[in-house]
Amino acid sequence: MFKVITRKDFTNGTVWALETPDGFPIEVTDTFLPAYTKYTPDNSNVLHDSSVGSRKERWMVGVSVMSGCPIHCKFCATGKLKKWRNLTAEEIVEQIKFVLSFHSDIDPNKSIEFKINYTRMGEPFLNIDNVKETIDIVEREICKKAHHYVSTIGINDSDFSFVKDNITLQLSLHSLDEDARNRLIPYRKKLTIEELGQIRTKSDLKTTINMTLVDFSDFDIAKLRKSFDPKYFFIKLSPINLNEISEENDLGGGIIKQVNII
Numbered sequence: 001m002f003k004v005i006t007r008k009d010f011t012n013g014t015v016w017a018l019e020t021p022d023g024f025p026i027e028v029t030d031t032f033l034p035a036y037t038k039y040t041p042d043n044s045n046v047l048h049d050s051s052v053g054s055r056k057e058r059w060m061v062g063v064s065v066m067s068g069c070p071i072h073c074k075f076c077a078t079g080k081l082k083k084w085r086n087l088t089a090e091e092i093v094e095q096i097k098f099v100l101s102f103h104s105d106i107d108p109n110k111s112i113e114f115k116i117n118y119t120r121m122g123e124p125f126l127n128i129d130n131v132k133e134t135i136d137i138v139e140r141e142i143c144k145k146a147h148h149y150v151s152t153i154g155i156n157d158s159d160f161s162f163v164k165d166n167i168t169l170q171l172s173l174h175s176l177d178e179d180a181r182n183r184l185i186p187y188r189k190k191l192t193i194e195e196l197g198q199i200r201t202k203s204d205l206k207t208t209i210n211m212t213l214v215d216f217s218d219f220d221i222a223k224l225r226k227s228f229d230p231k232y233f234f235i236k237l238s239p240i241n242l243n244e245i246s247e248e249n250d251l252g253g254g255i256i257k258q259v260n261i262i
Helices: 089-100 128-142 178-184 221-227 244-248
Strands: 003-010 013-019 025-033 058-062 113-118 147-152 167-172 207-212 233-238
Touching: 013 089, 025 089, 058 089, 089 128, 113 128, 128 147
Parallel strands: 058 113, 113 147, 147 167, 167 207, 207 233
Antiparallel strands: 003 013, 013 025, 025 058
């Protein structure tokens, strides 16, 4: 179904730039990590040494739910695309099958964790019907125990009731200051920080708060604890992947730096 435009291989995976038959670009990732990065007491993904594990341990496939994106976050390379469209459930599932086709010797049902990250191009809750259908298809046809990780900025009037059991929610926050967050995520129809803090799900895991920090003033532990009860939320600090859009907006690499130990 897809045409391969380019690929980049690294120590624990691959990222592909693909093109749909009607000429829309999408991005797909295939990564893996040791099992202990999921089960460490501090929930850290930090590697202890140069061993990166295998797909039989933690296997993660990152899919696009759109080609392009109407959100236009100020640090996201997707923003350079001038047009966007929702992908069908078939197109999202096909990305997963595309990755699996390179590893026919590995059964994802036998991996310690097989995880679908809805975190590449697009906002899942602006294409939520196709995301839900994808989850159903994956569990019926590919991996019944798959973990689904759905990332959103928090679109107004979103229904989070389907987020339960093996489905986990990630909220893109990026700043604890409402004005700064609006500058980083210039999409008007989104929940406020206070409203995000009221979200409750029935997932097996806590809701992740993702913060790609561009300034130290964006982070305040007192505000964080006040807005996001640690009983329900897990905090993830992420680096900016330097790209044309982040540089155009003078965001540099943010305050969390990528460190390569392998």
